[in-house]
Structures are given as structure tokens and as C-alpha cells.
Amino acid sequence: MVPTNYYVILSAILFGLGVIAFLFKRNIISIFMSIELMLNAVNLAFVAFSQSHGNLDGQIFVLFVIIVAAAEAAVGLGIIILIARNRRSLNVERVDLLKL
Amino acid sequence: MTPQLLIFYVLAALAVIGALSLILQKHPIHSALSLIVVMVALAGLYLLMGAEFVAAVQIIVYGGAIMVLFVFVIMLLNAGVEEHTNFSKLAGYLGVPLGLALTAFIAAAIARSTETVQAAPPTLSAQTTQSISHMIFKQFVYPFELTSFLILVAIMGAIVLAQREK
Amino acid sequence: MEFLANFLNGHADLIITLVKIALLVFIVLTVNAYLTWFERKVVAHIQSRWGPHRVGPHGLLQPAADGLKFLFKEDPTPAGVDKFVYYLAPLLALALSLTSLAVIPFGPDPITVFGRKIYLSITPPELNIGLLVLFAITALSVYGVALAGWSSNSKYPLLGGLRSSAQMVSYELALTLSVVGVLLMANSFNLSDIIRAQARHPEWGLVGWNIWPQIVGFFCFFSAAVAETNRVPFDLPEAESELVAGFHTEYASFKFAMFFIAEYTAMITVSCLCTIMFFGGWLSPFPASWHFTHYLPSVILIPFGAWVVWDGLRYETIWGRLVLPVIGGVMALIGLALLGLPGVNEYIQAPFWFLAKVFVFLFVYVWMRGTLPRFRYDQLMSFGWKLLLPVSIVNVIVTSFVILLRSGWK
Numbered sequence: 001m002v003p004t005n006y007y008v009i010l011s012a013i014l015f016g017l018g019v020i021a022f023l024f025k026r027n028i029i030s031i032f033m034s035i036e037l038m039l040n041a042v043n044l045a046f047v048a049f050s051q052s053h054g055n056l057d058g059q060i061f062v063l064f065v066i067i068v069a070a071a072e073a074a075v076g077l078g079i080i081i082l083i084a085r086n087r088r089s090l091n092v093e094r095v096d097l098l099k100l
Numbered sequence: 101m102t103p104q105l106l107i108f109y110v111l112a113a114l115a116v117i118g119a120l121s122l123i124l125q126k127h128p129i130h131s132a133l134s135l136i137v138v139m140v141a142l143a144g145l146y147l148l149m150g151a152e153f154v155a156a157v158q159i160i161v162y163g164g165a166i167m168v169l170f171v172f173v174i175m176l177l178n179a180g181v182e183e184h185t186n187f188s189k190l191a192g193y194l195g196v197p198l199g200l201a202l203t204a205f206i207a208a209a210i211a212r213s214t215e216t217v218q219a220a221p222p223t224l225s226a227q228t229t230q231s232i233s234h235m236i237f238k239q240f241v242y243p244f245e246l247t248s249f250l251i252l253v254a255i256m257g258a259i260v261l262a263q264r265e266k
Numbered sequence: 267m268e269f270l271a272n273f274l275n276g277h278a279d280l281i282i283t284l285v286k287i288a289l290l291v292f293i294v295l296t297v298n299a300y301l302t303w304f305e306r307k308v309v310a311h312i313q314s315r316w317g318p319h320r321v322g323p324h325g326l327l328q329p330a331a332d333g334l335k336f337l338f339k340e341d342p343t344p345a346g347v348d349k350f351v352y353y354l355a356p357l358l359a360l361a362l363s364l365t366s367l368a369v370i371p372f373g374p375d376p377i378t379v380f381g382r383k384i385y386l387s388i389t390p391p392e393l394n395i396g397l398l399v400l401f402a403i404t405a406l407s408v409y410g411v412a413l414a415g416w417s418s419n420s421k422y423p424l425l426g427g428l429r430s431s432a433q434m435v436s437y438e439l440a441l442t443l444s445v446v447g448v449l450l451m452a453n454s455f456n457l458s459d460i461i462r463a464q465a466r467h468p469e470w471g472l473v474g475w476n477i478w479p480q481i482v483g484f485f486c487f488f489s490a491a492v493a494e495t496n497r498v499p500f501d502l503p504e505a506e507s508e509l510v511a512g513f514h515t516e517y518a519s520f521k522f523a524m525f526f527i528a529e530y531t532a533m534i535t536v537s538c539l540c541t542i543m544f545f546g547g548w549l550s551p552f553p554a555s556w557h558f559t560h561y562l563p564s565v566i567l568i569p570f571g572a573w574v575v576w577d578g579l580r581y582e583t584i585w586g587r588l589v590l591p592v593i594g595g596v597m598a599l600i601g602l603a604l605l606g607l608p609g610v611n612e613y614i615q616a617p618f619w620f621l622a623k624v625f626v627f628l629f630v631y632v633w634m635r636g637t638l639p640r641f642r643y644d645q646l647m648s649f650g651w652k653l654l655l656p657v658s659i660v661n662v663i664v665t666s667f668v669i670l671l672r673s674g675w676k
Contacts, residue, residue: 002108007145009207010112014138016203017119023195029128029174033135036166037119040142043158051149056231059154060240063232066161067247071254073166077173078261084177090128129351129416136409156398164405168435171409175416175428229394229455 007048014041028080028090039069115141128179132170139163153229286388298530299329305632312636323586339519351417356524359410363531366403369396370538371458373616396457408434415513426512430503437493440654444486447665448543461547468554475546484544486658491536499638537627548616563618564601571598
């Protein structure tokens with residue numbers, strides 16, 4: 001049996017790596033993907049705790065997190081497309097002024 | 101070293117390597133492929149824990165729809181290799197160890213606080229999908245309907261945002 | 267020796283699974299090769315010409331010749347491609363297609379070999395999400411196409427890849443929704459359970475299959491599945507007159523062969539799914555009390571083998587006159603052996619019906635290729651979104667309503 005600890009430590013490691021990716025990447029899409037990585041890490045923690053408690057609440061929450069991540073990805077990528085169209089660049093350092 | 105522990109280590113290593121590759125790759129499409137590897141590894145871990153429906157939904161929705169969206173956007177926007185900017189090297193040298201320290205701190209805090217939590221054996225029963233659907237449609241029916249409304253709003257938002265200007 | 271015996275005994279499940287995987291991959295690759303031969307012959311006869319008929323007797327060695335050609339052709343890599351993704355895409359497509367065959371059950375009862383029960387499917391029969399695994403793999407196979415198109419650094423593959431992956435994503439929804447009717451009737455995602463739900467009344471035989479209540483679902487599923495596998499009439503993204511060759515333009519010998527094998531394996535998987543979900547899988551179409559139908563494999567094999575022998579003896583080339591009678595003789599002998607061994611005959615029944623039905627579906631696929639024109643891209647997308655998706659949703663609603671009424675509003 002794999003102890004629940006191991007899953008949660010793995011979730012923490014993935015979350016930390018997601019935070020590092022968020023802070024250090026310059027491409028907007030890569031930053032967005034690091035957000036998805038953080039959400040996945042949290043999902044793993046939810047399922048691990050659902051298994052250790054023996055009821056299914058954690059798994060249902062995971063389903064809702066996946067749905068919300070899907071909606072957020074759709075709208076976020078729409079915004080990214082608009083930014084790319086207007087600023088002609090996908091570098092976040094170019095998107096630091098309100099005026100074009 | 102039980103087989104489950106071995107599979108856990110393999111899948112966990114795969115997930116961590118995928119996450120590291122996400123950070124270290126320069127081209128966004130390689131980062132996207134690494135993220136897909138992470139998601140498939142996590143789906144494997146969910147299967148190991150007995151959460152079969154969540155594993156399938158993870159691959160179908162996350163790996164098969166959301167990441168496809170990412171890959172399409174990267175392909176259509178012709179996102180190239182990340183450009184080199186005069187980013188402060190000092191911030192890099194100071195920041196990465198601090199980030200790793202944050203990770204280690206969170207992991208250690210969780211490890212110390214959950215040492216007494218025992219894992220229940222995975223319930224690979226025929227009832228998982230059935231129980232989840234019972235709970236969704238009885239206790240959680242209000243959030244479920246709200247998420248359908250949320251997706252409708254997201255669809256409308258995405259269409260409005262991506263329209264060409266007239 | 268003792269160590270070897272202990273090792274084998276202790277790891278028996280793993281070894282049995284590995285042997286099953288190797289056997290299945292080998293059989294599927296061979297079937298793929300002869301499926302290409304079958305397709306070329308049938309399409310040719312539909313078009314009033316002979317297909318391949320020179321390379322071996324009746325062209326039977328054509329797949330071997332094609333395989334050798336693929337191995338020995340030059341394999342250029344275009345300039346400016348993203349090397350990792352370029353090499354990954356065909357591997358991904360092939361690996362995913364072959365993986366989806368792991369959940370398909372070829373028969374119900376376990377075979378007993380050396381005192382060990384071996385089930386006729388790679389995944390254990392109590393896997394409760396068999397159908398969801400297939401949908402997951404269908405969802406992932408969009409990547410093979412999209413990445414292949416993008417990484418080729420050329421405009422035709424990019425357009426073909428984008429169109430093809432947009433088509434696959436659009437028809438995924440209709441595919442999964444059209445199956446929900448079957449799932450409601452079977453109450454499980456397990457493929458073996460879906461077949462057993464159609465065997466509730468063994469006396470009905472053919473009438474108990476899911477095709478009758480779910481005829482709308484079947485047409486939706488079949489159309490969506492043909493669109494998913496990029497076959498005619500939905501094959502605009504890889505049509506030669508339109509887009510050179512679509513997403514696999516820049517792929518040369520062996521990598522093209524991998525895409526090819528992936529497409530034909532997906533065809534086989536879809537045919538298996540259609541038979542499992544709508545046509546009763548391994549169930550016989552005759553009622554269970556007609557025991558004489560258990561001799562049907564022999565009744566087919568013996569005359570067919572005799573005809574092959576007779577036709578082979580009159581064949582034009584010397585090789586044909588030698589090889590074809592041997593093949594015919596082997597078929598007739600197998601038929602006779604089945605008559606003589608009733609135990610083996612019982613075991614053969616389930617896989618025989620399964621494979622016969624899969625063969626019928628593969629023939630329908632090839633038939634459509636020979637006869638139907640292809641959709642234009644906008645017609646294709648509007649068919650998927652504006653016709654198939656609403657029809658499959660209505661199918662789900664009507665099916666669930668009928669099930670609710672039959673169970674008395676409980």
C-alpha cells in the first residue's frame with residue numbers, strides 16, 4: 001500500500017514546480033500551462049485524501065476542478081489570442097503598459 | 101518493495117520529470133507535450149488509487165480537450181522559441197533556490213502533519229462510477245448545474261473574444 | 267530449472283499478459299497488412315478492374331512487397347522541422363491505436379491452459395471503465411495528427427493537420443454521446459457487460475441485440491467513428507487531389523507506414539466496438555437452442571477450402587498452382603478437425619462470431635471507400651455539429667425516457 005503521505009508530498013513538489021514555472025517563464029502560454037500544472041497538483045492531493053478518508057467527496061471536487069479549469073482555459077486562451085493579435089508578441093514583458 | 105510502490109515511484113518520477121521539462125524547455129510546444137506527460141502520469145496515479153472514473157475523465161477532458169486547445173493555440177499563433185531578454189541573472193540565481201525551498205517547506209509541513217493518516221485499500225469496485233453519479237445528481241446537483249452554466253458562459257466569452265474586428 | 271519454474275509460477279500473470287500483448291500485436295499487424303490487400307482488391311473490383319494480382323497468387327504477397335518497400339525506401343527529413351515532435355507524431359499515433367485494442371474482449375469464457383485460466387482480453391474482465399479507456403485514447407489520438415501537421419514545417423501538412431484534428435475533435439462529442447444509449451441499457455462501462463446485457467434473452471438470438479432499440483445511436487456512432495478515423499467520406503484532410511496528402515505529406519517510408527498502420531488499426535478498433543455495442547459481440551445471431559448452428563464454422567470452411575483448392579489448381583502461374591491448393595487444403599482440414607473435436611468447436615464459437623462480424627464491418631468500411639464521394643470541409647463540420655450532435659442528444663433523451671417508463675417511474 002502506498003501511504004497517503006507520498007501522494008501529498010508529490011502533489012506539493014508538483015505545485016512548487018508549477019510556482020517556479022509561473023515565475024520564471026516569459027511566454028504567456030507557458031505561464032498558463034504552469035497554472036494548469038498547479039491545478040493538477042491540487043487534484044492529486046484531493047484524490048489522495050479521498051482515498052484515505054474512504055469517501056468520494058474528493059473525487060467529485062476533482063471533477064468540478066477539471067470542469068472549471070476547462071472553462072478557464074477556453075476564456076484565457078481567447079484573451080491570449082487577442083493579446084497576441086494586438087501586441088504582436090507573446091512575451092509577458094511586452095504586455096506591461098495599458099497603452100499599446 | 102511491493103508492485104504498487106514500484107508503480108508509484110515510476111509514475112511519480114514521470115510526473116516530476118514532465119514538470120521539470122515544462123520549466124526547462126524553450127519552445128512552448130515542448131512544454132505542452134511535457135504537461136501532457138504529467139497529466140497522463142497523474143491519471144495513472146489516480147488509477148493506482150482506485151479512482152478510475154476520475155482517471156478516465158482526466159485523460160479525456162484535460163489531456164484530450166484542454167491540452168488540445170493549448171496545442172492548437174500554440175500552432176496557430178506560431179509561438180516561437182522564447183526570446184532572450186536582459187533578465188537579471190541575480191534574480192534567477194536567487195529565485196530558483198528560494199522556489200525550491202518553498203516547495204520543500206510545503207512538502208515537509210504536509211509530511212509532518214499527515215504522518216498519522218493511513219491509506220485505505222483502493223476500492224476498485226463496480227460502484228465507483230455509480231456512486232459518483234449518485235452523489236453528483238443528489239447532493240451536488242446545484243454545483244453541477246452551475247458548472248454547466250459556467251461552461252455556457254465560457255463558450256460565449258471565447259467566441260466573443262476571438263472574433264475578428266469588423 | 268527449478269529456479270526458472272518458480273520464477274514463471276510467481277510472475278505468471280505478468281508473463282501471460284506479455285504473451286497476450288505480443289500475440290495480439292502480431293496478429294493485428296498481420297491483419298492490417300492483409301486488410302490493405304483486401305481494400306485494394308475490393309475497391310478495384312467495385313471499379314471493374316483487378317487489384318494487385320501479380321505479386322503472388324491473387325496478389326497475396328502484395329502486403330509483403332509493400333512492407334519491404336517501406337523498410338528500404340529513403341527516409342528524408344525535411345529541413346527546419348522540429349526533430350523531436352516530427353519523430354514523435356507517428357510513434358504516438360501508432361502506440362495509441364495499438365493500445366486501444368487492449369480492452370476489447372474476444373470471447374467470454376476463459377481458456378484453461380496448463381490449469382490456468384486465461385481470459386480472452388488483455389485487460390482483466392473486471393475492468394469497469396473499458397469504454398472510457400477507448401474514448402480517452404480517441405481523445406489523445408488527435409495529437410498524432412495535429413503534431414504531425416505542425417512539425418512538418420510546410421503549408422499543406424499544416425492545413426491538413428489542423429483541418430483533420432478539428433474534424434476529429436468535433437466528432438468526438440457525437441461519438442461519445444451516441445454510445446450513451448447503449449450504456450443506459452447495459453448499466454456498465456465494461457464491454458463484456460454490454461455484450462452480456464444483449465444476451466439477456468438467449469432465445470431471441472439476433473433480435474436481442476442493441477441495434478434494434480438503438481438504430482439511431484448506431485448510425486450516429488458509425489458516422490462519427492468513420493469521421494474520427496479519417497476515412498471516406500470524411501477523408502478530405504488526407505485526400506490526394508485536395509491537399510497533396512494532408513498531414514502526412516512530409517513523412518517518408520517507415521513513418522508513413524506507421525501512420526498507415528495506425529489508421530487501419532483504428533478501423534479495426536471501430537469495427538470491434540460496433541460489433542460489441544450494437545451487434546452482440548461474440549453472441550451468435552441464432553437462438554441458443556439451435557445447436558446445429560455450432561457447426562457453422564466447419565460448414566463455411568470445408569466448402570470454401572475445397573473451392574480454393576479447385577480454383578488454385580487452375581491458376582495461371584506455377585506458384586499459384588502450388589500455394590493456393592495448400593491454403594485451401596489447410597482450411598478444409600481445419601473445418602474437418604472442428605467437426606471431429608466438439609470441445610474445441612465450443613471454444614471457437616465466440617471468437618468466430620466476433621471475428622465474422624468485425625469482418626463484415628471492415629467490408630462496409632472498404633465498400634464505402636469504393637462508392638461514396640467525399641464531403642467538403644464545411645459540409646463535414648456542419649454535418650458533425652448541426653446534425654449528428656443534436657441527433658445523438660435526442661437519442662439519449664428518448665432512450666432515458668423509455669427506460670424510465672419501462673421501470674415504472676421509479
